[in-house]
Amino acid sequence: MSKHIHVVGLDAFNGTKLQRIDVPEGLQVHALMAYDEVKGQDTIDFDALLQTASQRLRGSNQPVDGVIGWWDFPTTSLVPQICQRFELHGASLESVLKCEHKYWSRLVQREAIPDYIPQFCAVDPFHEDPKSQLTLDYPFWIKPVKGFASQLGFRIGSDADFDNAIQIIRREIGRLGDPFDALLRKVDLPDAVAAVGGHFCIAEEIIGGRQCTLEGYVHDGDVQIYGTVDSIRLPNRSSFQRYQYPSRLPRRVQRWMEAVAKRIMIHIGYDNATFNMEFFWDPKRKKLSMLEINPRLSQSHADLFEKVHGVPHFQIMTDLALGRAPHWTGREGDANCAAKFFIRRFSDARVTQVPDAETIRQIEADFPGCQIDVRVKPGTVLSDLKDQDAYSYELADVFMGAANQQELLRNFSAVRKRLKFRFAKPTKQRRHPDPEEAGSIT
Structure with a gap:
């Protein structure tokens, strides 16, 4: 049956x-x-x-x-x-919640893996003097205790940056903060966490290096890591350019990350579900830092695993939901490496043209295995999009596989040139990315 x-x-x-x-x-x-x-x-x-x-x-x-x-x-x-x-x-x-609540998560991480996390502090953006709560020097990141996809996450390098970020956070944090507070009321929280609700932020010391994401699961207390994906950012240091699998990090570094991941997931008591965990490896300093834990698999990686392994990692999630030890394959896919590429714009606009269905069909035929997911349509005002990072707007995602990285990047470059978007000025521009943060991106 x-x-x-x-x-x-x-x-x-x-x-x-x-x-x-x-x-x-x-x-x-x-x-x-x-x-x-x-x-x-x-x-x-x-x-x-x-x-x-x-x-x-x-x-x-x-x-x-x-x-x-x-x-x-x-x-x-x-x-x-x-x-x-x-x-x-x-x-x-x-x-x-010990994964989702960024401040609570850092507290339990500090108990189990203190050498692998940055300095941090809680910040109430509605405090009469939010700056007085800081225990970190510039630069640092500030973000809500509940957020995703870098929403309302800002790199702070000055008082002006901080003041600007606080204004935006005050205006927008309630969208997730209100329902997250409703959720927190369902759980007996430690005193240190109960005082930091869904409308709070966390400020964290800057960590850097090569970023990657470990995909894993826990089944009856047994923690397993089944893949590591490189998370490659654009020059603005906030927006992702692509996710690429398998990781090109040294295998010894990946094993080190896996050991850290197993330690913290056992400490949290997370079981019978998938997770992913983001790390930075700084090769110059030989330093490993853990960014965050997500209590889910990344759907962005499903196509990558399918192209390399022959099956998406939804296999693991489904096995666990059925109460079974996950069944996972070796590399039985058609590609040796695969990526999800992001096509972005860094200023507000009204979309007037997107690639038509025939163009997409022809590109996907010319590059077997390529899948293109356009995220906007004519008439879309980019600042109306939900779930965007603080510095860019996501126009489309392109999934591709290849024999090697050189071929992968060359093929994406050819695809990108054929995907035409057109824009007009919006009636009212509601977000103004910092040109210095955006680097040389256009």
Whole structure:
């Protein structure tokens, strides 16, 4: 009899990936909640989303063998609560929050891996004198305790940078801060964490070097890392240029990261779910630093794993949701390396033209395995887009595989030239990236 998996935030692009995975009994996928219900909303009512998901599961005429999701908050926190209510396999909500709440996460990291984290402090942006709370010298990063995709994350190098960032954060932090506070009320928090709610920020010492992301899982207390993806940034040091797999970091450094990752995940008590963990390796200083833990796999990496391994890492997530030890393959894909490339713009505009369907079809035919996901449409005002980083707007994603990195970059360059976007000035420009931060990017 087929296994039935219910997905929080099912989207068409990743839904096709689920059809590629191997479940011996066969797999049937159901949309518990659509993508638009959990992503891109102006407001998020966490309790209402949880109630809706629970009602739909209770009213479903299909078996419920597992519930999964690959998006960040609120999905990451909805899934464990749904699993708990319906006695399904998954991580506990408390262990998820020890990853999601950036300040709480740093506190538990300081207990287990103090040599691998930066200096940090909590900042209330609504304090009458926010600067008085800082225990760090410039430069540093400031970001909400709950955020993702570098939203409201600012590199601070001066008083002026700090004041400007605080103004923007005060205006926009409530979108995630309000529902995150509603979630935090469901858990008994340590005193040090209870005082730092969803409207707080964390300031952190700058860490640098070569960035990568470890993809892993925990099954019955056994922590496993199954892949490392290089996260390559643009000159502005905030926006990602591409994710590339497999990592080109030295294997000894990857093993070092894996040991650190296993130590902290055991300490947190996270179990029976996937995670990813971001690191920086500074080869000059021989220094390893951990940036953050995400209590989910990265859906951005699914196509990369599929191109190299022959199956997306949704296989691992699904196995865990079914209560099984994950089944993972060797390198059985068509490519030796693969990447997700981001096409971005660094100033506000109104989109007047995007690549048409025929152009995309022809490019994908000319470069077998290439997939292009255009994220905007004519009429889109870029500053209206949700879930963007603080310095750029995402226009399109391009997934490609190749025999080697040289071929990969050469092919993307050819594809990029054929993807034409046109813009006009918006009625009102609402964001002004710092030209120095944007570097030479146009």
